[in-house]
Amino acid sequence: MTVLSLHEVRRVHGSGETAVTALDGVSLSVGTGELVAVMGPSGSGKSTLLNLSGGLDRPTKGTVAVDGIVLDTCRRRELAALRRQRIGYVFQDLNLLAGLTAAENIALPLELDGVSSRRARELAETALADVDLDGLGGRFPDELSGGQQQRVAIARALIGRRRLVLADEPTGALDSHTGESVLRLLRSKVDGGAAGVLVTHDARHAAWADRVVFLRDGRIVDTTGPLDRPEELLSTQDGQR
Ligand SMILES: Nc1ncnc2c1ncn2[C@@H]1O[C@H](COP(=O)(O)OP(=O)(O)O)[C@@H](O)[C@H]1O
Ligand SMILES: [Mg+2]
Structure with a gap:
């Protein structure tokens, strides 16, 4: 299902x-579990592409549907x-609200949707544990390291019944071990029935995806499944660095 x-x-x-033509004639479908x-x-x-997919920007031509x-x-x-109910984002600039604690940041989209604040806080605590931040829910963003803030942003993006998860280099501020666990979370959210789009520079991260789309000058120049053609994926990526 698309x-x-x-x-x-x-x-x-x-x-x-x-x-500046940032995208030109791009067509892409991402289905449930993909x-x-x-x-x-x-x-x-x-x-x-990610901003348009999340409704944060509008196309000059063509259509975007969720x-x-x-x-x-x-x-x-x-x-x-x-956007609030169906789409989860992790962006390079984290957009955590400085005046709310980590747990409140995560619970906010649920509360805005009418989930009771008690229930939202419970779900936020579980989400914090999923990203190895148990016990840090009471801290404000400026009391957390960059990597911890990143994980709060990821927990917020994955909470609730999101249908579409959009991540723009979500592992940027993380060490490779934590980066891996973030990708595992993203993967399991998608396996649970969401659709996901992951922007990444790292071929090892792209290997978590079902399909890799290569952009150049605003156009899709290649599409590949990483599991059937890993060598090609790596050589294409090196060529683009
Ligand atoms: N708000 C903007 N105003 C003007 N140009 C922009 C804006 N956003 C992006 N661009 C331009 O569009 C092109 C694509 O940008 P972007 O989507 O950010 O690429 P990427 O994420 O692959 O680095 C670039 O040439 C960039 O300079
Ligand atoms: Mg970018």
């Missing part, structure tokens, strides 16, 4: 002489609810 679908998407930033990795050089349009709902024609309120 969760995310991009059809002939084009995104031009700015206008006139300074216009994790797609997106790789490509800096500036190739990876973050733009669960069959076309995001660009949604009303603002409808889009906000859809």
Whole structure:
């Protein structure tokens, strides 16, 4: 079942002489239980693709749909609810709210959806344990290390009944052991019935995905399954560094 679908998407930033075409004619479908990795050089349009997929940006042309709902024609309120309920994000800048504790940050999207605050806190504590942060729920973001903040952001993205999980280099601030456990969490969320898109520079991380999509200059230039063609995946990645 298709969760995310991009059809002939084009995104031009700015206008006139300074216009930059960040994505050009990109079509992509990601289904339930499927994790797609997106790789490509800096500036190739990876973050733009993720922002459009999550309804944080709108295409100049083409359509983006989540669960069959076309995001660009949604009303603002409808889009906000859809994002909160169905889409989980982990972005490079973590977007943790500085005035809320780690547990409150994680519980917030649930509470906004009407889950009782007691229940939301229980689920947040479980989510914290899943990312090895048991007991740190009462700390504020500035009382946590960069890697710990990253894990809070991941716990927040995976909590609840998210249908689509979008991660932009989620392991950036983490050591390789913790990075691995984050990918395992993402993988198990997807195996549990979500669809996932993971932007990564690391071929070992892309190997967790069912499919790898390569972007260059805003276009998809190759698609591969990492398990059937690992050598090609590694050599393509080296060529792009
Ligand atoms: N808000 C913006 N305004 C102008 N140009 C942008 C904006 N966001 C991205 N771009 C440009 O679009 C292209 C793709 O950017 P991005 O999606 O961030 O690539 P990546 O994540 O692969 O590094 C780049 O040339 C970038 O400079
Ligand atoms: Mg980026």
